[in-house]
Amino acid sequence: MTVGLNEFLAISGLLFAIGFTGVLLRRNTLVIYMCLEIMLSAAILALVGFSRFNNTMDGNIFVFFIITVAAAEVAVGLAIIVALFRHRQTIQVEDLNTLKN
Amino acid sequence: MVNSYLLQFAILFPLAFALILLVGGRRIPDPVTRIIAFFGVLYPALIAIWLWIAFDPGASGYDFVANVQTGLTDWVGISLKTGLNGIGLPLFVLSGVVGLAAGLHSLLTVREKVREFFILYLLMLGGLMGVFASIDLFFFYFFHELALIPTFLMIGLWGGRNRRYAAMKMTIYLTVGAMLSLVGLIALYVQSGAEAFNMIAVREAMAGQTLSEAAQNYTFALLLFGFGILVSIWPFHTWAPLGYGAAPTANAMLHSGVLKKFGLYGLVQIAAPMLPGGAEHWAYLLALLALGNVLVVGFITVDQSDLKQMIGYSSVMHMGYCFLGLACLSVVGVGGAVFLMFAHGLSVAILFLLADYVYRRTGTFDMNAMGGLARKTPLLATFFVTAMLASIGLPGPGLANFWGELTVFVGLWQWQSWMVVPAVFGVVISAIYGLRSMGKIFFGEETESFQKRQASLPVIRDLDFGEKVPAVILLAVLVFAGLWPRTLSDPLNEAVQSYYPDQRAETLATTQEQDEKIVYRGTLPGNE
Amino acid sequence: MDDLQYFKDAAASNEWSLIWPEISVGLLALSLLVVEMLVPKMKNRLVPMIAMIGLSVITVTLVLSWVGMGVSYGESFAGLLFQSGFGESMRLFFLLGGLFICFLGYVTLQGRAIPRVEFFHIVLVVTAALMLLAQSNHFVMIFITLETVTIGFYILVSYFRNQPISLEAGLKYLILGGLSTGLLLFGIALLYGAAGNPQLAGATAEGLNLQALRAFLLNHGDHTLAVAGMLLVLFGIAFKVAVFPFQIWVPDVYQGAPTAVTAFLGVCSKAAGFALMIILVTRTFNVETMTSITVPLLSLMAIFSLLYGNLTALTQQNTKRLMGLSGISHAGFLLAGVVAAVHVDWAVWAVVFYLFSYMFSSFAVFGVMAFVEGKNPGEGEELIDYTGLYQRSPFLGTVLGIGLGSLAGIPPLVGFIGKALVFIALFQAGLYVLLLVGALSVAISIFYYFGWMRTAFFGDGPDTEKDYPAIEVPLPKRVPLAIIAGITVFLGFIQVPLAAVLGL
Amino acid sequence: MLDFLFYFLAALTLGSAFMVVASRNAVNAAMFLIVTVAGVAGLFVLLGAYFLAVLQILVYAGAVVVLFLFVIMLLDDGGEAKVKPTAVSIGASLAAFMLLLLGVLSFLGGPELVDTGAAQATETPIGANLQEYGRQLFSVYLLPVQVAGFLLLIAMIGVILISKRHQEEALEE
Secondary structure, eight states: OOOOHHHHHHHHHHHHHHHHHHHHHOOBHHHHHHHHHHHHHHHHHHHHHHHHHHTOSHHHHHHHHHHHHHHHHHHHHHHHHHHHHHHHSOOBGGGOOSOOO | OHHHHHHHHHHHHHHHHHHHHHHHGGGSOHHHHHHHHHHHHHHHHHHHHHHHHHOOTTOSSOEEEEEEOOSOHHHHOOOEEEEEOTTHHHHHHHHHHHHHHHHHHHHHHOOSSHHHHHHHHHHHHHHHHHHHHBOBHHHHHHHHHHHHHHHHHHHHHHOOTTHHHHHHHHHHHHHHHHHHHHHHHHHHHHHHTOSSSBHHHHHHHHHTOOOOHHHHHHHHHHHHHHHHHHTTOTTSOTHHHHHHHHSOHHHHHHIIIIITHHHHHHIIIIIHHHOHHHHHHHHHHHHHHHHHIIIIIHHHHHHOOBHHHHHHHHHHHHHHHHHHHHHHOSHHHHHHHHHHHHHHHHHHHHHHHHHHHHHHHHSOOBGGGOOOHHHHOHHHHHHHHHHHHHHHTOSSTTHHHHHHHHHHHHHHHHHOGGGHHHHHHHHHHHHHHHHHHHHHHHSSOOOHHHHHHHTTSOOOOOOOHHHHHHHHHHHHHHHHHHHOTHHHHHHHHHHHHHHSOSTTHHHHHHHHOOOHHHHHTOOOTTOO | OHHHHHHHHHHHHOOGGGGHHHHHHHHHHHHHHHHHHHOTTTHHHHHHHHHHHHHHHHHHHHHHHHHHHOOOOEEEGGGTEEEOHHHHHHHHHHHHHHHHHHHHHHHHHTTSSSOOHHHHHHHHHHHHHHHHHTTBOBHHHHHHHHHHHHHHHHHHHTOOTTOHHHHHHHHHHHHHHHHHHHHHHHHHHHHHHHHTOTTSTTOOSOTTBHHHHHHHHHHHTTOHHHHHHHHHHHHHHHHHHTOTTSOTTHHHHHHHSOHHHHHHIIIIIHHHHHHHHIIIIITTSOSHHHHHHHHHHHHHHHHHHHHHHHHHHHTOOBHHHHHHHHHHHHHHHHHHHHHHHHHOTTHHHHHHHHHHHHHHHHHHHHHHHHHHSOSSTTTTOBGGGGTTHHHHOHHHHHHHHHHHHHHHTOTTSHHHHHHHHHHHHHHHTTOHHHHHHHHHHHHHHHHHHHHHHHHHHHOOSTTOOSOOOOOOOOHHHHHHHHHHHHHHHHHHHOOHHHHHHHTO | OHHHHHHHHHHHHHHHHHHHHHOSSHHHHHHHHHHHHHHHHHHHHHTTOHHHHHHHIIIIIIIIHHHHHHHHHHHOOOOSTTSOOOHHHHHHHHHHHHHHHHHHHHHHTSHHHHHHTTOOOSSOOSOOSHHHHHHHHTTTTHHHHHHHHHHHHHHHHHHHHHHSOOOOOOOOO
16 A cells, blocks of 8 residues: 555544544533543554554554553543532533632 | 860750750640750850850861761762851850840740740751851851741741731741842852852862852842841841831840841851952942941931830841941951941840830830839849940940941941941931930930839839849940950951952052051951 | 573563562552451451551661662663662652551541542552652553553542542543643654654664663654654643643642542652653753753743742632642742753752652641541631641641741751752753742742741631631651651751662 | 555544534444544554454443443433533634644654655564564563553452442441
């Protein structure tokens, strides 16, 4: 195939940007969390791409760890969101305003 | 050798006793607290006096040098190096003596939160002893702050009216001053390239090289304004009278008498000799500000009716003379400044002490609401008159102050003759407020308000034994130093001569064409 | 046969004995779970005791091992770890930190209807991860330990699951933590990609290894990808240490988290970030082409952190938020030290010294906070709740005074020494602006620290309509606080023990 | 063919990622997340990382997103349609997006990278197969694997702890 590293990096960069924008833009904590996952995916894609075109295995191994961690993070994060929902009946960011001066 | 350890013990004893009181907590009964505190203030004074006797007058460098590693040597060359030279000795003695007197006074008068008071007092005393014993620049600063913090707390906790505002204002001013001087000290050390952060090493390193003019100027400016704020140089003096007005007596004595001299000491011992170019650059401005201290603050002092405030302002005013002496940058001027620092420290401490005695008898500091006290308390009146005359700088009982001021004038005459006129006018101002205060408090008729108030006051008695002791200690040292200044001025002269080697010689040779030999190698009083 | 040899070689390079303290802490954490199962009746008393005693034993053994056997230096685990004096001192740091957090947790959790064992278990695991983090020499190692720490903190921050305030703080930390992880990872990916590019001379197959990466950067420090990666990595870490402009999460999370966790977050998590900063900024990215970017950038961040933290703390009434905001200014100091360390070698030790001093003084303050606060959310956290603390409990008042004084940088307390060392380092590095801002911020910080002290000591003013009860602290619980306060004072006078640790 | 596949997958990934951000409904967002994840997995296949592709599908699509969906159903939140993002937040987000885009484009335009495209690997030079993973993970990367174990342990404990209903512990002492 004629597609090179640059194309993969471009996808990865765009994916990262979309995820980042989502984190900033969205108000629903669940969706924000999904956007974080998109950012992680972007980083993973970049790593795998580099690993492939640099001919080194390290990047792939790193991705293995990242996926492991991401799964754990999601589990903890969702647990917190659910627990909070029980108290507040909401998952919108602007309703999380108990903490203030 | 043993004496070197004594120097460190003078720092250690008060701190250790403070620690004992702190750890002991409420289990220590009040009388025991007082006994511990008594020894805590006694030992440093005894050591100070012993070292005064033991000091080798011929030594031009440091005596009693000892070095303790505290752990920072490898990185930044900091170690607790202690020792005394001719400039440090008078001030070390001063802290010991004033510390003892103020301590004795508090032992007899403090009634509430006794344990806390003496923990803080001993901390402050330990810091004071350390300031003038440190050769290491870092610990020099460190001990000053160590003594400063208890001051704030004591003003806040035991102070008189306005104490919170006073404590806060003092904290802000002094913190800013201290930070500036710390930055200045660091600048000095790093630029000198010395291997150790102490005065000896930095001085040697500076002697081997010359910093650029700009570097000298800004480093000296940092030190000048940092130290200057700490010494209440005009126009940064407003914290001082306020603070002293609110401070408990012992604090006012220690701070105005001793701790404030830290800044001057720093300028005399460190800044001016190590940065001669910078000192030269700023000397004129310094002298003008000092004249501001003498004249502006002098007039404000005359206007005061509150006794404690008046003493506070007068202390600020007298700092002006010390600055003037320093600005001369000559042996005579600087020597006079240091000697005046010593004498003023004692006299202002007595005045604060006596102001407290007056308050105990009249229930007020307002001088317009007193009068005729001399008839009931002749001894107090005698002490007060003596101390006030000394503070003004009249010959007689205040010989020490007189020597100091006179020498400063001589130094000033050789440098900027015209400044002698306003400076001497300052003496007249101090005579005015001094005499007025004596008259208002002790002579004349009792004012009506005072008579009314007496009904609610205990019967006015003259000084009792416990009150006499601190005052007598201070006066005795003052008189001794006045009558026999050689014991201090000889070492002082040695030290100053090696630090201020005719700095002005060349400048003046062209302008005045005088014989520098006689003028600049002039000797200090009592040294003929 | 071939495979067997492969594993044998790998096994030989994995010198597990080198990380015995971490392994011990991990095993200790596991043993807590076992204890919970075996003696469920006693667990609430037994578990904290075992955790604290175990950590103390490990700490003492570690120190003794230095004395007895010295310290080993160099790479281990095939380059995953790098043993150094810095790593050793940070090991001790995190062990001491974990130990005191266990104590604080014991105090905070007492009398609450909430599980305890899990708290100590997670604290221990996080402590072990922190200790490994400080010795990492490889991005995989950095990532996995950092994430263990982060996930641990997600749980710990939201530990009071029946208080929405705690959960809310947890969620905020979660989102911003996730964001910082994303930045960090993308940065690592870019660095890895740049370093392994076969088109470039000096490309390395081990782009994730910091030493190899540095060797690459020496030649290609100005490579666009490498620079972008470095910036992203630094920003990711800046989130963790909460320096401007990545500090937004701090006040809320500090306030919502249980006090023991706030202390853990404020001290150990911050220290972890700065350990990484030191490893990366001064030991990996310290090539000229990169320092020309990092030094001005980090200096600016430090300056703004110093100013932002202090100015916002001035009007703050909630003590936890106050600690968080003032912590931002301390992070500014530390960052300034890191910048200085780029030019001046010993400044690394100034930073580590500052970290230690910050730990002792913060713990003194947090320790008092744990006793003053009430059992309901937000109770006893306002400054006004400290009114007359000295009169209510002279012991707590004294400890608070010592802690706050040290944080403010007042001699003779250890905080002053830390600040002075950073100042000297800054001057030697020629960073005069930073030095002046630092001095200014010390002066500003005096206001709020003294304001707090004034409330605690002189708080007999007109605002005492409410009658504040006396606080009794039983003797066993006094001991750790007294030790911490004692260390804060002692190290102010004599720094020999700490200097010996740092001089390893 | 491969090129076409790449562009197809890229479009799929980016498009669905965009839809995750844009969709009003959380359920839809989660669905699009699955597509995104699958797209990324497809790209992994193109890059020869078959194992990771499988892992990605298994963990993300199989576990993570399902978990998301589960939680969404459980919470049954009213949706966020009522609260419109403010102009400021939209502006800030767009600015951030543009900045990132600019960054991506600018470093892609760098001379060093354009060349890397030549470093094409037609076969699979690195052993990105299961055996190689096993070797690496259980020799060189054994320590991180152990740490990851602890990480999963505390994550598990944490999840149980936080999601337990308020079954109050008995107070001792």
